[in-house]
Amino acid sequence: MPxxxxxxxxxxxxxxxxxxxxxxxxxxxxxxxxxxxxxxVVQTLVHWYQTHHVDLIVLAEVTxxxxxxxxxVNYLATRLSSIGFPKPAFRGDFRWSxxxxxxxxxxxxxxLWNERLPALQGLGGRVDWYWEPDHVRPTLILPxxxxxxxxxxxxxxxxxxxxxxxxxxxxxxxxxxxxxxLIGDMNVPFDSVPWDTKLYMQQAGWGQVPPRVAPxxxxxxxxxxxxxxxxxxxxxxxAWRNGGLAQCIAENPHPGYNLWEYIDHAPIMYHLASTAxxxxxxxxxxxxxxxxxxxxGPRRAPVPA
Numbered sequence: 001m002p003x004x005x006x007x008x009x010x011x012x013x014x015x016x017x018x019x020x021x022x023x024x025x026x027x028x029x030x031x032x033x034x035x036x037x038x039x040x041v042v043q044t045l046v047h048w049y050q051t052h053h054v055d056l057i058v059l060a061e062v063t064x065x066x067x068x069x070x071x072x073v074n075y076l077a078t079r080l081s082s083i084g085f086p087k088p089a090f091r092g093d094f095r096w097s098x099x100x101x102x103x104x105x106x107x108x109x110x111x112l113w114n115e116r117l118p119a120l121q122g123l124g125g126r127v128d129w130y131w132e133p134d135h136v137r138p139t140l141i142l143p144x145x146x147x148x149x150x151x152x153x154x155x156x157x158x159x160x161x162x163x164x165x166x167x168x169x170x171x172x173x174x175x176x177x178x179x180x181x182l183i184g185d186m187n188v189p190f191d192s193v194p195w196d197t198k199l200y201m202q203q204a205g206w207g208q209v210p211p212r213v214a215p216x217x218x219x220x221x222x223x224x225x226x227x228x229x230x231x232x233x234x235x236x237x238x239a240w241r242n243g244g245l246a247q248c249i250a251e252n253p254h255p256g257y258n259l260w261e262y263i264d265h266a267p268i269m270y271h272l273a274s275t276a277x278x279x280x281x282x283x284x285x286x287x288x289x290x291x292x293x294x295x296x297g298p299r300r301a302p303v304p305a
Contacts, residue, residue: 001280002273002275002277002278002279002280004053004055004117004280005055005114005116005117005118005119005120006117006118006119006145007146007274007275007277008146008247008271008272008273008274008279009055009117009120009144009147009271009272010053010054010055010056010269010270010272010281011055011056011057011058011149011183011269011270011272012048012054012056012057012058012253012268012269012270013057013058013059013151013183013184013185013237013239013268013269014044014045014057014058014059014060014237014263014265014266014267014268015059015060015061015153015237015263015265016041016059016060016062016263016265017061017263017264017265018061018062018106019035019037019038019040019041019262019263020038020041020059020062020063020068020069020072020110021034021035021063021065021068021072022038022068022071022072022075030075030078030079036262037262040259040262040263042075042076042079044254044267045057045076045079045080046079046083048253048254048267048269049080049088050084051253052251052269053084054253054269055113055114055117055119055120056111056112056113056114056120056123056142056144056149057111057112057113058109058110058140058142058151058183058184059073059109059110059111059112060107060109060151060184060185061106061107061153062094062108062110063106063108064094064096064108069096069108069110070092070093070094072094072110073092073093073094073110073111073112074092076090076092076110076112077090077091077092077112078090080112086116088114088116089114089115089116090112090113090114090115091112091113091115091123091124092110092111092112093110093111093124093127094108094109094110094111095108095109095110095111095127095129096108097131097137097138107137107153109140109151109153111127111140111142113142118145119145119146120144120145121145123142123143123144126143127140127141127142127143130169130172130173132165132168134164135155135164135165135168136154136155136161136165137152137153137154137155137165139151139152139165139169139172139182140152141172141173143176143178146179146272146273147178147179147180147244147245147272147274148173148176148178148179148180149181149183150169150172150173150180150181150182150184151182151183151184152165152166152169152184152186153184153185153187154166154184154185154186154187154188155187159187159192162186162187162188163188163193163194163197166188166201166240169182170201170204170206170240170242171204173242174204174205174242178244179242179244179245179246179274180241180242180244180245181239181240181241181242181245181248181270181272182206182239182240182241183238183239183240183268183270184237184239185236185237185265186236186237186238187236188236189233189234189235189236190208190210190211190234190235190236190238191234191235192234193208205242205243206240206242207240207241208239208240209238209239209240209241209248209250209270210250211235211237211238211239211250211252211268211269211270212250212251212252213237213252213257213266213268214235214257214266215233215234215235216234216235216236216237216257216260216264216266236265237265237266237268238268239268239270245273245274246273246276247271247272247273247275247276247279248270248271248272248273249271249279249281249283250268250270250283251269251270251281251283252266252269253267253268253269254266254267
């Protein structure tokens with residue numbers, strides 16, 4: 001049977017929209033207090049690991065006011081490392097990038113990985129940026145023992161700019177000649193990638209993988225009565241894979257996610273494998289939120305802790 005951390009990894013991504021402010025307080029559990037929205041992020045991540053044993057999580061839009069980026073990811077690593085038996089050994093790291101004005105950006109990355117797994121041991125020392133001069137934000141490069149993971153938060157509003165950053169990040173990752181995944185907030189709707197760009201990606205050996213989540217992006221407009229409304233009509237968070245991965249299986253880590261008042265992005269997750277053997281996981285193909293052309297596939301046995 002394929003072994004977690006040797007033959008396959010479970011990788012997650014979530015744009016937490018700057019909900020990472022915690023304050024020291026020795027009188028509360030884990031010695032930090034936080035707002036309701038930040039507590040929602042923390043509890044979602046704890047439940048995520050309890051349910052799926054996710055091995056590597058990348059968080060986007062992590063702010064760093066007064067060193068809060070490192071404080072938050074280290075706090076999360078402590079929380080996740082207290083779950084289950086045998087307990088994992090989560091580590092956390094935070095990488096910030098400057099704005100064009102030279103100030104610290106508010107759209108940074110935090111990431112958490114289980115150091116107990118062979119494919120992730122020493123990951124923090126191998127992580128790097130890929131950032132071209134005309135890219136608005138950098139792509140985080142995480143070279144695990146199974147695949148190179150690129151995490152991206154492409155520029156919103158200008159779709160051509162976002163697709164340029166996605167395409168060039170994929171080409172850069174391919175230079176390692178390894179199996180690879182590019183995951184993140186693409187800011188280009190999954191179903192609206194321009195045909196010519198999709199063709200370029202396919203010619204480079206990359207294909208989209210639907211995340212099995214319901215639409216999260218709000219399209220604003222007026223209803224038939226002239227009232228201003230918002231409709232969730234697009235999936236912006238998903239992944240691209242290259243041909244080196246034997247398997248790339250999407251699973252919804254939070255079926256039925258509708259807590260938009262806290263975070264307007266749903267978490268996403270993929271199981272990546274270097275083997276074509278059946279993986280010891282369950283993917284619920286009947287879930288109503290496993291939409292977006294999720295397709296049908298076999299249910300798999302649960303992975304051991």
